[in-house]
Amino acid sequence: MTRFLIALAAAGALHANPARAADAPPPPHTAPDTLAQRLQPCMACHGAQGKASREGYLPRIAGKPAGYLYQQLLHFRDGRRQNATMTRLLAQQTDAYLQEMAGYFAALDLPHAAVPAQPAPADLLARGQALATQGDAARKLPACSACHGTALTGVLPATPGLLGLPRDYLIAQLGAWQTQQRRALAPDCMAQIAQALPPADVGAVAAWLAAQPVPAQQHATISAPVAAPLPCGTVAGPGGAATR
Numbered sequence: 001m002t003r004f005l006i007a008l009a010a011a012g013a014l015h016a017n018p019a020r021a022a023d024a025p026p027p028p029h030t031a032p033d034t035l036a037q038r039l040q041p042c043m044a045c046h047g048a049q050g051k052a053s054r055e056g057y058l059p060r061i062a063g064k065p066a067g068y069l070y071q072q073l074l075h076f077r078d079g080r081r082q083n084a085t086m087t088r089l090l091a092q093q094t095d096a097y098l099q100e101m102a103g104y105f106a107a108l109d110l111p112h113a114a115v116p117a118q119p120a121p122a123d124l125l126a127r128g129q130a131l132a133t134q135g136d137a138a139r140k141l142p143a144c145s146a147c148h149g150t151a152l153t154g155v156l157p158a159t160p161g162l163l164g165l166p167r168d169y170l171i172a173q174l175g176a177w178q179t180q181q182r183r184a185l186a187p188d189c190m191a192q193i194a195q196a197l198p199p200a201d202v203g204a205v206a207a208w209l210a211a212q213p214v215p216a217q218q219h220a221t222i223s224a225p226v227a228a229p230l231p232c233g234t235v236a237g238p239g240g241a242a243t244r
Contacts, residue, residue, distance in 0.1 A: 035104050041089060042105075050105045051113060057169055065220045066099075066106035067158030071184070071234055073098040080183040082176075112164045112214040120167075120207040128208025131201060132162075135229075139196050142229035144205065147189075152209070154220030158234065164214040170206035185233035192230065 031037050042061070047053050050062035061069060075081040077090040077098070090098070132152065135143035145152055147159055154161035162170070176182035177194035184190060197205070
């Protein structure tokens with residue numbers, strides 16, 4: 001008798017609450033179909049709004065020249081740069097969509113976070129400064145500033161700035177050029193430069209660049225037309241080198 005009364009009470013409760021009886025699922029959550037929403041996976045690695053990861057190793061993409069970002073997306077998609085996650089995300093994307101992605105991040109005008117200080121010996125920094133601002137005539141190496149701008153903040157349309165990047169990241173990218181894990185369209189001027197740098201010079205130029213503050217005017221500039229110091233397949237004309 002007791003079990004009958006319990007069952008009868010339960011049946012009455014379900015009758016009084018039809019929604020619960022039907023156990024209807026909640027309405028589906030819908031996200032806005034905007035470019036910003038679709039690019040959220042990029043920010044999982046490159047930080048909110050592409051301002052770089054908290055650790056600083058994965059680079060900032062916000063505010064970089066659109067031409068540069070587009071070229072790098074093509075390189076990842078087409079196998080000239082090696083990163084399994086990037087290749088997987090971009091494998092099915094069209095050239096036009098990659099241009100949209102590049103334009104979105106290039107248009108983000110955001111403050112630059114300071115790179116954590118990493119002390120280095122004075123003689124190492126002096127060598128790095130010489131390479132970055134004067135080059136090495138004996139090795140026929142142009143200065144970084146010859147392509148990346150006198151302020152090293154980049155040159156439009158497609159040469160990125162070199163400031164605000166951690167030393168380890170810069171070393172890793174120069175190493176990738178040396179080992180052909182990172183390539184660009186021929187003639188690959190950055191590969192030629194990186195392969196002429198001995199390990200000590202790689203460390204020196206990376207240490208000096210990483211120690212420089214990002215200026216208030218952090219944007220890539222428009223350079224006067226001058227001959228590029230080396231033939232470069234990625235971008236014709238001044239600012240031909242394509243490295244972050």
